[in-house]
Amino acid sequence: MSHLISRFQQLIxxxxxSSALPEYDSSNKAVIDLLAEWLTPLGFDCxxxxxxxxxxxxxDKYNLIATLGSGPGGLVLSGHTDTVPCNPERWSSDPFxxxxxxxxxxxxxxxxxKGFFALAIEAIENILNQLGNPKxxxxxxxxxxxxTADEECSMSGARVLVEQGRPKGRYAIIGEPTGLKPIRMHKGIMMETIRLTGNAGHSSNPSLGINAIDAMHDVITELKAYRLQLAKENHNQDFEIDIPTLNFGCLHGGDNPNRICGSCELAFDLRALPGMNNDQLRAEMExxxxxxxxxxxxxxxxxxxxPGVPSFATDKNADLVKLAEKLTNHQAHAVAFATEAxxxxxxxxxxxxxxxxxxxQAxxxxxxxxxxxIQPTVELLSQFINEYCIKSHSV
Structure with a gap:
């Protein structure tokens, strides 16, 4: 437990x-270096x-691919190394x-x-101890x-992996917080902004300008109609919110009551169900x-x-889903938040x-x-490693 706590301490x-605001954004290199430092002595090629x-x-941002063993197939235990920004002055203790x-x-x-990595390494060491502590x-x-890098902001780390076609594995478990209950589906997410530009002018004479707020009113009305259409045509009972959602997040326009609004901007997000395509949705809105x-x-x-995150679904009869349900004694379900899955x-x-x-808590x-x-996670990861990497498994 002392080694585990020490790793937690160093990671935190x-x-x-990761942040879209440069004043908060930072590199993840220190976390990557720690993981490589711990995994290399265990035989991993980092x-x-x-x-x-x-x-x-x-x-600078970095991914780490640490591989033990060779050949086709195998198991990937995946997580992101970045966090969201925080407000240290509002925490009850130092967040770092x-x-x-x-x-x-x-x-x-x-x-x-970050804690998931410490627990995955603990699971590997537990297996080594059970086997008589081989090297x-x-x-x-x-x-x-x-x-991976930048999951909380752009998911650029995961996108680079797809571009390079690596790593190759048969099964992947992403250690996002799920209360140790398997998740096989989640919604996608798009974040979009609409900008309308008219002409400013004196409000005493509407003909002197083109009011962008008037136009945005009709745009919002149309988006609300589109939202109702999406909800009518798309359902998935596996989700708590079983329809796609479209949220108007922020609206900015104009600068003074006695001036015709020359520009107006609306930002919104759309969370699509599995089977819906982000590019198609964007084209329909346009x-x-x-x-x-x-x-x-x-x-x-x-x-x-x-760039958005696609929706995600793994078949309920997939080998990994069945094994996870067996090991956790929980049926795989769906969530609304997006991941690198x-x-x-x-x-x-x-x-x-x-x-x-x-x-x-996230x-x-x-x-x-x-x-x-902690202990249930270590035991569960040990079982997955044993089933998919050490022996031929059966569900």
Missing amino acids: AAPSI EIMRVPKERLGEP KLTERDGKLYGLGTCDM KLDLQQPLIILA ARLKPIASRHNVKFELEALF PFMQQLGMETLILGPGSID HQLDEFISLDQ
């Missing part, structure tokens, strides 16, 4: 914030992959210092999701620890909204705020989301993981 102490910068001046109280470990990333595991199929802009004689722009799926792997902690003040989640 290494800032790796490849550190630089992720191309998204923006000028952005800190692991703090134990009331049966919980507090710190930024304990739950979402490394003798595997029938490879075991890969995958650590086709419905452009005529409105033309009618108001305003310039229309529809822009993605980030569709990118692992694009690499050809059966993919499942399964990890310790609760999503309710992105919150005083983030924590309960101590009573």
